[in-house]
Amino acid sequence: MNQGTYYWEAIHMNRNLKKSLFISMTALGFVAAVGAAKGQNVSAKSYASVTSNQKMTTDPTTRNVTLNGSNAIYNKAGTLRGARVLANTATAKTLANATVSTANFRAYRVATTNRGSVYYKVVSFDGNFRGWIYGGKSQASFGGGLADYNTFTSTTLSDTQKTSTYKITTPGTGDDSVTWISPQNTQYKVGKQVTDTTPYANATFTIDQIGYRTREGSSDVWVHILNTNNSQMGVNGWIKLSSLTAVQTPQADNAVRINFTDPNGKIVKTYDYTVANAVKGNTLGQYSQTSALWVLNDSTASSLIAGMNAALNNSGYKLGSADLTTAQKAALAAAKFGTGTVDISVVSTATNTAFSTITPYGSSTGTQAHALTGTTQGIVDAGANFPDADPNTSGFQPGYLTATTLNGFSSTQLNIILSALTNAYRDPQANGAQILSSINATFKQAAQNQYVVPSGLNFTNNNANTGTTFTADQLMGYIRSNPSLFTLQSPKYPVFTVPAGSYGGTNIQLSWETINYTATSTLNGTIGQPVNVYYNYSN
Known part of the structure; x- marks a missing residue:
């Protein structure tokens, strides 16, 4: 090979090598770029803004x-x-x-x-x-x-509800005893109209609106009440219908009065059946010599059933059957206009759902949990011995006074009780300090064992069947979602305190307090069986 041929072959080989290297690098670059693009797609996530x-x-x-x-x-x-x-x-x-x-x-x-x-x-x-x-x-x-x-469903007042007057059955501080600006938990952060209806124990009310909380259903009837005393309208608000008792009105001469009674015999509603031109003292029906029974004619029986059904509308109760029993017909037939009263049993319209009853247990730091006793009363069920228990007589009359009695005293009567207690406290020979301490301890210890029964004590776990198990977490979730159950409250109890300068003439003073119980834990359970819920309170 001559030098010229070698030169040109070297140049040709060099060009091929460069071309090869260029193609290889290009290919590698492409692959790298694709790999980089794929890497970005895998790791990057697109978020909204x-x-x-x-x-x-x-x-x-x-x-x-x-x-x-x-x-x-x-x-x-x-x-x-x-x-x-x-x-x-x-x-x-x-x-x-x-x-x-x-x-x-x-x-x-x-x-x-x-x-x-x-x-x-x-x-x-x-x-x-x-x-x-x-x-x-x-x-x-x-x-x-x-x-x-729609958190609240409005319904229509019956004619009886429109014309009747009512009292609050158990005035006090419980959720079912006070009035609300809107029915409880139907509007956000809209609470109680008054926090204690004790001052309205003797007040009478009319009803102008009615309905039920949508989630609780048609058996949870709430009504808006108006005080018949125009100077005390601040109490007007919403309350459960079941928290009211109808005030008995005089029976008309042409009316037979019907008391609707629940399975426990409690009168839940009263209805007067009237007949135009009826004469006082006459009977609604007739006595049959043939059957030896009092009987009603068919038209009267039909009219009675229609009237009773209308009176029970939206009351939470209904007749036990579509027709009257023979005994009920006989009692109604024998009833006299103007004076006759007949009891007719009714049943609740609430769905009979399987449930577990919640049993509250209370404890404070360092004490053992004990079962709490439920009450619908706003005042603690307890009493103690006082140096003077009768403010209506002269001289000391030592004796037993309940918290309810104390709460009912007038200011004058209460001052007599407090004055006697103060005199005993000042007298070193009377062990007054020990008496005062004992009285306070008695009422407080009683309150620590009682709670005002709220709504929601029956846990259904979303209408589960009897025998279905539930966890403690499920029950606590329900309790936390129900404020009146998450925090229970004792009835109010009296506290007697010695103010500064009491030896200078100031009487011992009376105040009223309550104990708050906060739910802390519970247990697994089974629908149909009671379940314990544990509450903590502070001394």
Whole structure:
């Protein structure tokens, strides 16, 4: 090979090598670029961003909503970076199906993302759940995981309810004894009209509105009452119909009075059946010599049943059967106009659902839990021995006084009791300090064993069948969603204190206090069997 040939072959080989290297590097670069692109697609996640977030300004009562279980509640819009679940869809579904009004929600902020999704910030009426939930693609109406909800369903007053007057059966501080601005937990943060109806023990009321809390159902009847004393209208508000007792009105000369009684014999309602032109003293029916029974004619019996059904409408009770029994017909037939009264038994319209009764146990730090005794009274059921127990006689009359009696004393009577107690306290020979300490301890210890019975003591676990087991967490979830059950309250009890300068003439003073019990734990259980719930209180 000559030098020229070698030169040209070297150049040719060099060009081929460069071409090969160029193709290889290009190919490698392409692969690297593809690999980099794939790597970015795998690791990068696209998050939404908020384009608007504003407080809702429409009428709050139009923003009551319910969950439907299709979407969870987040600490921020669920598609934003850092969003975390506060209540999953299972919890949301449980709240949607809850039969207590504390599971109602209020929407109060609205946000829109760059993807066109709408999120609402909501809070449950008991405040246990608060966060953001998907609400659809438009702010024109609620969608997605929530929907409009009517927390209260209005019904129609019966003619008897329109014309009757009532008293509060057990005046006091319990949730079922006070009046509310709106029926309990039907509007967010709208509470009691008055916190103690004891001063209205003798007041009479009329009813102008009626309905039921939607979640609790038609057996949970609430009414709006008006004080017949126009100077005491501040108590006017909503209360359960079952917390009222109809005031007996004079029986008309042409009326036969019918008392509806529950299975325990308690009169739950009164109805006067009238007949035009009837004469006082005459009987509603006739005595049959053939059957030796008092009988009603068919038209009277039909008219009675229609009138009784109308009187029981929205009362929470109904007749036990569609027709009157032979004994009931006989009693009604023998009843006299103007004076005759007949008891007719009725049954509750509430659904007979399987449940476990909650048994509250109370304890304070360092003490053993003990069963609490339920009461519907606002005053502690206890009494103690006093230096003077009779303010209506001169001189000391030592004796026993109950808290209820003390609560009923006038200010003049109470001052006589306190003066005697003060004199005993000042007298070193009378062991007055020990007497005072003993009286206070007696009433307080009694209060620590009693609680005012709230609604919701029967746990159904979403209408589970008898024998179905439930967990402690499920029961505690129900308790936390029911404020009147999460925190129980003792009836109020008297506390006697020695004010500064009592030796200078100031009497011992009386105040009234209550004990709050807070639920802390419970047990697994079975529907149909009682279950213990443990409450803590502070001394």
